[in-house]
Amino acid sequence: MITEFLSTLFSAHLPVLPVLLPLFTAVVLLLMGDGASAADSRQQVRPTKQRLLSMASVVLGAVFAWRLMTDADAGALTVYPLGGWQAPFGIVLVVDRLSAMMLALTWTIAVPVLWYATAHWDGRGRHFHALFHFQLMGLSGAFITGDLFNLFVFFEILLIASYVLLVHGHGAERFKAGVHYVVLNLAASALFLIGLAIIYGLTGTLNMADLALRVAKLDAEEAVLLKIGAMVLLVVFGLKAAIVPLYMWLPGAYAVASAPVAALFAIMTKVGVYSIIRVHVGIFGEGAGHAALVVEPWLLPVALVTSVMGVLGALAAHSLARLAAYLTVASVGLVLASVGLFTTAALSAALYYMVHSTLVVAALFLLVELIASQRGDAKDKLLPAIPVAQPITLGLMTLLAAASVAGLPPLPGFLGKLMILQSASSSSAHIWVWSVVLGAGFLTLIGLARAGSMVFWNVLPAPPSPTAASSPDSPSFNTRTMAATLGLLALGLMLAVGASPMKRYTDAAAAQLADTSAYADAVLGPLGGAAAETTRPYRGGEGEVILPNAGSGSGDKP
Amino acid sequence: MMSLEFLVASGIGFVSATGIYLILRGRTWPVVLGLSLLGYAVNVFIFAMGRLWQDAAPILSAGGRVADPLPQALVLTAIVIGFATTGFVIEMALRSRHETGTDHVDGQEAGKTPETRDRA
Numbered sequence: 001m002i003t004e005f006l007s008t009l010f011s012a013h014l015p016v017l018p019v020l021l022p023l024f025t026a027v028v029l030l031l032m033g034d035g036a037s038a039a040d041s042r043q044q045v046r047p048t049k050q051r052l053l054s055m056a057s058v059v060l061g062a063v064f065a066w067r068l069m070t071d072a073d074a075g076a077l078t079v080y081p082l083g084g085w086q087a088p089f090g091i092v093l094v095v096d097r098l099s100a101m102m103l104a105l106t107w108t109i110a111v112p113v114l115w116y117a118t119a120h121w122d123g124r125g126r127h128f129h130a131l132f133h134f135q136l137m138g139l140s141g142a143f144i145t146g147d148l149f150n151l152f153v154f155f156e157i158l159l160i161a162s163y164v165l166l167v168h169g170h171g172a173e174r175f176k177a178g179v180h181y182v183v184l185n186l187a188a189s190a191l192f193l194i195g196l197a198i199i200y201g202l203t204g205t206l207n208m209a210d211l212a213l214r215v216a217k218l219d220a221e222e223a224v225l226l227k228i229g230a231m232v233l234l235v236v237f238g239l240k241a242a243i244v245p246l247y248m249w250l251p252g253a254y255a256v257a258s259a260p261v262a263a264l265f266a267i268m269t270k271v272g273v274y275s276i277i278r279v280h281v282g283i284f285g286e287g288a289g290h291a292a293l294v295v296e297p298w299l300l301p302v303a304l305v306t307s308v309m310g311v312l313g314a315l316a317a318h319s320l321a322r323l324a325a326y327l328t329v330a331s332v333g334l335v336l337a338s339v340g341l342f343t344t345a346a347l348s349a350a351l352y353y354m355v356h357s358t359l360v361v362a363a364l365f366l367l368v369e370l371i372a373s374q375r376g377d378a379k380d381k382l383l384p385a386i387p388v389a390q391p392i393t394l395g396l397m398t399l400l401a402a403a404s405v406a407g408l409p410p411l412p413g414f415l416g417k418l419m420i421l422q423s424a425s426s427s428s429a430h431i432w433v434w435s436v437v438l439g440a441g442f443l444t445l446i447g448l449a450r451a452g453s454m455v456f457w458n459v460l461p462a463p464p465s466p467t468a469a470s471s472p473d474s475p476s477f478n479t480r481t482m483a484a485t486l487g488l489l490a491l492g493l494m495l496a497v498g499a500s501p502m503k504r505y506t507d508a509a510a511a512q513l514a515d516t517s518a519y520a521d522a523v524l525g526p527l528g529g530a531a532a533e534t535t536r537p538y539r540g541g542e543g544e545v546i547l548p549n550a551g552s553g554s555g556d557k558p
Numbered sequence: 559m560m561s562l563e564f565l566v567a568s569g570i571g572f573v574s575a576t577g578i579y580l581i582l583r584g585r586t587w588p589v590v591l592g593l594s595l596l597g598y599a600v601n602v603f604i605f606a607m608g609r610l611w612q613d614a615a616p617i618l619s620a621g622g623r624v625a626d627p628l629p630q631a632l633v634l635t636a637i638v639i640g641f642a643t644t645g646f647v648i649e650m651a652l653r654s655r656h657e658t659g660t661d662h663v664d665g666q667e668a669g670k671t672p673e674t675r676d677r678a
Contacts, residue, residue, distance in 0.1 A: 182646070193603075200604075200607055200628070288615065
């Protein structure tokens with residue numbers, strides 16, 4: 001009886017759990033404190049209980065996310081009206097295949113990254129675990145919300161958590177990058193609100209499904225303003241995703257962030273990509289009337305240039321962390337180039353490549369710190385230094401990650417790039433896409449080969465006693481960090497084994513995204529578009545809302 | 559006579575321009591002020607996107623003309639978030655001043671090499 005009740009309750013409220021679970025975990029973690037008094041914030045602390053709670057919560061969240069993805073895989077488009085208010089009047093959470101995939105990806109990365117952080121990073125500052133969970137809450141919410149303003153709110157949640165996580169561990173370098181990052185993102189938030197306000201002022205709604213129906217009905221004159229709103233949003237999402245010319249902040253910020261934070265941030269750029277897909281493919285897609293495909297002339301060229309700039313930056317990088325950060329930029333460029341082709345096949349390829357690149361880049365950030373911890377004072381700089389203690393293990397891991405990023409068969413990076421190339425072959429821009437994808441892959445290979453040979457082969461003679469800086473018991477290097485990094489890398493490489501089901505899933509996700517009418521039916525329900533007209537009280541001056549003088553009863557309501 | 563719309567629009571434009579100018583300054587304090595000003599301009603802009611009404615009820619009541627209540631709700635959310643982030647960015651700027659020894663946004667005075675006091 002009680003189990004039955006609980007299981008109905010669970011399945012009814014499952015969509016909101018990935019948001020609520022990290023929220024409550026973070027609040028409990030804040031109440032528990034982190035074992036450090038305010039005075040000695042730089043002292044190492046070992047918050048054992050907090051670690052256990054934090055890990056348990058992340059694993060549970062991963063289970064929820066995977067459960068949602070299995071449900072979505074079966075074709076369910078779950079709509080969760082918050083507070084029981086139906087769309088478009090209330091805020092809804094919508095879990096479709098794309099959302100569920102991003103959710104599962106976020107939580108899957110979070111588990112090994114948090115495990116890695118429990119080795120020592122969580123004790124190097126205050127409230128790491130609570131902030132980590134707030135960040136997860138913002139990410140989960142951004143991926144499943146069906147309302148544009150709510151997307152802004154979750155953006156702010158994940159950004160505020162990320163501001164603090166970025167400077168976790170302190171240090172002048174981190175604060176320098178942190179100030180840039182905060183100011184840029186606050187300016188972008190202001191732009192986000194401007195874009196939202198323009199779109200609301202024209203359509204009278206912020207619900208994504210409702211918007212997709214409304215933008216098609218605007219006349220040509222109103223559509224001009226609407227296009228401006230859409231382009232403003234592209235700038236905002238482009239800053240998060242780090243596309244040209246808005247990527248300059250990323251290499252500096254990600255390179256100075258502590259390794260687990262940088263690995264978690266690998267998913268944060270994908271929030272920008274996800275929002276571009278949601279808004280510019282889902283709302284301003286082919287069916288958007290006068291504003292249809294408003295970003296099409298911009299997105300593909302900008303994304304291709306991003307990819308080239310990212311690879312050139314990786315070639316010129318003077319440290320391993322910057323190299324990994326520039327590879328993030330390059331991979332975002334490739335994903336967005338594929339999105340910018342605006343076909344279902346290309347979108348599916350983009351999703352596959354995005355999942356792979358997020359996992360591998362996150363693993364790369366962790367790997368960089370493992371290597372850096374064994375190179376004495378040279379850390380992750382690309383200079384000759386003492387050899388690492390485990391050249392074979394670390395070397396093989398670097399080789400696998402590098403080969404997958406560069407796109408060598410039979411690794412998943414190769415499959416992803418192949419899918420992008422295939423889907424671009426029918427496009428008029430296929431020469432550009434092909435040359436950039438192949439050229440970027442080649443240059444990535446050169447950059448990583450240079451870095452790898454510098455780190456592993458161009459070494460100074462080993463110190464006489466191996467107990468010095470290169471000993472494996474330096475704080476960053478132990479079995480746990482090694483296992484966490486290996487796990488993350490293995491997850492990324494497993495995409496090659498699971499390529500077929502994964503591709504089927506992304507195909508279905510892209511098809512579902514293209515089917516806007518089914519999305520609108522599911523979200524708006526039987527009310528549909530017709531009854532929703534009432535949410536729009538004015539239209540370009542023709543008429544204002546004058547409520548009928550209702551009967552005696554309704555007027556007294558508070 | 560100047561219309562209300564023109565007045566509000568030029569006011570938003572002027573405040574935004576001031577905010578953008580201040581954001582582009584080199585010290586953290588003007589940048590914080592600029593972000594706040596930009597936030598104010600954006601808030602009024604959101605509010606104005608519900609159209610400027612006169613003699614309309616702000617919330618649904620007995621009947622008659624009503625203004626759009628949603629932008630008012632949105633602007634409240636935006637104000638709260640803006641308030642929190644302003645508080646945070648001030649603290650961030652102070653902490654950065656403490657860590658780097660300068661209030662320049664780049665963490666170093668223009669034309670000088672950075673002080674590498676603490677390389678954690």
